Amino acid sequence: MKEELKRIREYLMTGVSYMIPIVVIGGVLIAFSIALSGVQAGKGAVVTNPVLKSMMDIGTASFSMMVPVLAGFIAFGIADRPGLAPGLVGGVLANQLKAGFLGGIIAGFIAGYVARWIKSWRVPKNLRPIMPIFVIPLLSALIVGFLMIYILGNPISSAMTAMTNWLKSMSTGNAVILAMIMGAMIAFDMGGPVNKVAFLFAAAMIGEGVYTIMGPVAVAICIPPLGMGVATLLAPTSTLKQKRKQGMVHLQWG
Template sequence: MKEELKRVREYLMTGVSYMIPIVVIGGVLIAFSIALSGVQEGQGAVVTNPFLKSMMDIGNAAFSMMVPVLAGFIAYGIADRPGIAPGLVGGVLANQLKAGFLGGIIAGFIAGYVARWVKSWKVPKNLRPIMPIFVIPLVSALIVGYLMIYVLGNPISYAMESMTAWLKSMSTGNAVILAMITGAMIAFDMGGPVNKVAFMFGSAMIAEGIYTVMGPIAAAICTPPLGMGLATLLAPKKYTKTEREAGYGALAMGMIGITEGAIPFAAADPIRVIPSIMIGSSVAAAVAAIGKVGDHAPHGGPIVLPVVDNKLMFIVAILIGTVVTAILVNALKKPVTDDISAEDEAVE
């Protein structure tokens, strides 16, 4: 059992290692384009300069590849080259289903194990040459595709509708409790369906002239990447070289409110990272709610400071949430083992 868990960790790290450059390209380019353009009240990040717009388009193109690359190379780690194509297909479907990086991880493991199973088939000698280029990817892609569409798709849609209705029912209750819930939702899948429900709820409240819902959400949005970036600086021995380098990108993305900057860390170690960032974001949101922070733009992070009510408490909330995240995750994580470090160097 312990050996199998170690192999699962290795498969995840393979996907994460190939995904990190994609996250850095997308996140940093989007961050620069927004930072140089700023945000507008009621509209969020509005990039109009043609050069900066092109920069944002390139960043968005890179981000669209993030989940497919993660899924494709998890499958590659499991089944070698025949796993890449079905893994990429599963990752694209995870994007289309708005399943986020967690959906990509599921797709990668399904594709990898199915491809490895098909590879084990006993076939006539004259069919062996076409197995890796035709039979394995075709059968694997069909299986992962149907499972993603018919098994994962409907539950995600139903869950999003249910969570939206639940948040609406809570909007008349205690503001701090609502903030803690939405803060945890923002961090849970960092741009995935749960995150999107909380974000769209806060954005809808802005349209109704209620800014104190988006305020805590804006603080929660930047806490995961800032917290993980700080964590790599405080305890570098607990992160691989690639993760330490990704930490600098996460700090830049956090300043501009790009929660996805924490995804590489969560994908590599979900058991320790996801609870830590959820607690950190929940704390940040709660402090912002107590301070009656309001955000007039559907965006988050320090970049929205010009359109925030009670700016001092907004900064305090982000700082507290960031420190809580870093302390928690570093308390849970252990120093990286030699085999993971060696694997990290090999990928480079």
């Protein structure tokens, strides 16, 4: 049981690791386009410059790929290449059904395990060459697609909608508590599974229109390297030369 849970975590981390560059592209481009556009009274951030608007559109397009990439590479981690396409299909359906990142995760695991199950079938020798490029992706995509459309999509979408509405309606006090929890998770294992769960949640909420979570997460990400860099500056003689170099690198990263 423990080994299986470890493998499930590895599959999830595979999806997250491939998703992170997508989040970075979308987040940076959207942030720059808004920051350079300024704020209009009563309207908030309004992007009117054509170049900045194009930048924002590129960032938005990047974010639209977040859930499919997450689902696709979770399935890839489970079943290798035959699982990738069905996972991507499941992720796109999760987007269309407004099932969000939770739907993407579930679709990715279903696609991966179904593809791996079909890979285990004993088939005639003349069918084996087309199994990984035709039969496995096709059948897996059909199964995960039907499950998402007819069974899982609406319940997951309802759960995501409820969670999103709850986060949007949080009072200031609760938001502070949430920020403290997310920050603690980010710094807990320095890039490990707990850190990635917090980052995934914050990134996914951007896609749902909740922007207040990523701010505390982004700040928390900077604190450990900044702390190491500042410590190196304040006490340069108390560390080895190699560690001093690392401390300065961490300061730049922070």
